[in-house]
Amino acid sequence: MFENLISVLKADRRTIVFTEGPDPRILEATARLLKEGLMDVILIGSEDEVKGAAAVGNFNIEGAEIIDPATYGEMDAMVEKMVELRKGKMDADACRAALSKGNYFGTMLVKMGKADALLGGATYSTADTVRPALQLIKTKPGNKIVSSCFILCRPAADGSDELYAMGDCAININPGEDDLVEIAVETARTAKAFGIDPKVAMLSYSTMGSGKGDTVTMMRNATDKVKATNPDFAVDGELQFDAAFSPVVAKTKAKDSPVAGQANTFIFPDINAGNIGYKIAQRLGGFEAFGPILQGLNAPINDLSRGCNAEEVYKMAIITAGLK
Numbered sequence: 001m002f003e004n005l006i007s008v009l010k011a012d013r014r015t016i017v018f019t020e021g022p023d024p025r026i027l028e029a030t031a032r033l034l035k036e037g038l039m040d041v042i043l044i045g046s047e048d049e050v051k052g053a054a055a056v057g058n059f060n061i062e063g064a065e066i067i068d069p070a071t072y073g074e075m076d077a078m079v080e081k082m083v084e085l086r087k088g089k090m091d092a093d094a095c096r097a098a099l100s101k102g103n104y105f106g107t108m109l110v111k112m113g114k115a116d117a118l119l120g121g122a123t124y125s126t127a128d129t130v131r132p133a134l135q136l137i138k139t140k141p142g143n144k145i146v147s148s149c150f151i152l153c154r155p156a157a158d159g160s161d162e163l164y165a166m167g168d169c170a171i172n173i174n175p176g177e178d179d180l181v182e183i184a185v186e187t188a189r190t191a192k193a194f195g196i197d198p199k200v201a202m203l204s205y206s207t208m209g210s211g212k213g214d215t216v217t218m219m220r221n222a223t224d225k226v227k228a229t230n231p232d233f234a235v236d237g238e239l240q241f242d243a244a245f246s247p248v249v250a251k252t253k254a255k256d257s258p259v260a261g262q263a264n265t266f267i268f269p270d271i272n273a274g275n276i277g278y279k280i281a282q283r284l285g286g287f288e289a290f291g292p293i294l295q296g297l298n299a300p301i302n303d304l305s306r307g308c309n310a311e312e313v314y315k316m317a318i319i320t321a322g323l324k
């Protein structure tokens with residue numbers, strides 16, 4: 001699953017910034033990324049703290065650039081740029097205060113072209129990792145929202161990767177019909193980047209009208225809009241997860257659907273369903289979960305789960321810098 005991304009990174013050197021420099025998981029991943037020559041690394045934090053934590057864990061981070069916002073020589077220029085970007089919503093004092101924190105400071109390093117990509121969230125919550133990006137990096141032209149998906153991966157019996165995409169499990173709390181259309185299109189695009197041929201199920205507690213309710217109607221309408229705007233797309237809904245996933249159940253619940261029973265890209269009606277759903281697949285299903293991978297953002301910035309380990313940080317760094 002990582003071969004393509006690694007070749008991209010070897011052909012085109014990139015710099016990633018980690019917002020939580022002294023975290024041992026970040027330092028372990030940094031040591032591995034540097035040893036394998038995959039990217040340049042900026043660690044945010046005080047030099048003493050970062051080097052001290054690296055020494056405790058015996059992580060060789062030689063070659064990483066450590067930047068401490070408290071002593072950063074170009075802070076005035078950064079404050080000025082941030083005030084301009086916030087367009088009257090934050091004054092210079094508010095921007096300076098925000099930039100003393102790794103999340104805002106790292107995001108501005110990306111905005112000012114000093115880093116290509118950012119990974120945070122080992123200790124920051126998703127909201128605190130993503131908010132600076134929403135405010136300063138903004139959506140790509142053509143996108144109305146930033147959304148996210150997870151790539152779920154476990155070894156299949158034949159030794160290949162069993163891969164699924166799930167969105168939006170992390171950003172949009174109560175997406176509306178048009179948000180769900182964008183989430184479906186973007187999640188299918190991310191799925192393709194990981195070699196999945198997307199067959200998209202718009203999930204619900206109802207299959208093709210078996211249940212009633214506002215969110216059932218919302219998923220059905222969003223499905224119709226995706227079909228109308230993307231006629232070559234394999235998408236169907238509304239579908240329950242069993243009808244979407246199991247060929248046997250699909251025969252009973254949705255026998256004429258081209259997607260039911262074969263879906264590999266799952267769109268949840270809201271963040272409750274999505275976040276709980278991906279964590280069940282991860283913790284009970286034995287899948288590795290990569291994400292949240294942000295979609296529709298103007299630069300590669302990603303979040304980690306606070307429950308992540310060093311291996312996940314290493315892999316998310318490859319995804320974040322490699323998918324740029």
Ligand SMILES: CC(C)(COP(=O)(O)OP(=O)(O)OC[C@H]1O[C@@H](n2cnc3c(N)ncnc32)[C@H](O)[C@@H]1OP(=O)(O)O)[C@@H](O)C(=O)NCCC(=O)NCCS
Nearest residue numbers: 126127130131134135139144145146169170171172173275
């Ligand atoms: C992402 C999130 C933090 C944004 O909430 P917020 O910071 O309160 O958002 P606000 O409404 O104050 O908006 C802040 C800025 O982000 C922008 N924004 C908010 N949501 C956005 C989205 N989905 N896409 C693009 N921009 C968005 C707003 O337009 C605003 O920009 P502006 O300040 O330049 O006008 C919020 O939706 C959230 O908490 N999501 C759930 C995160 C979570 O807990 N996930 C579970 C664990 S993974």
Ligand SMILES: CC(=O)OP(=O)(O)O
Nearest residue numbers: 170292304305306307
């Ligand atoms: C993605 C996610 O759920 O993040 P956390 O576990 O940090 O809340």
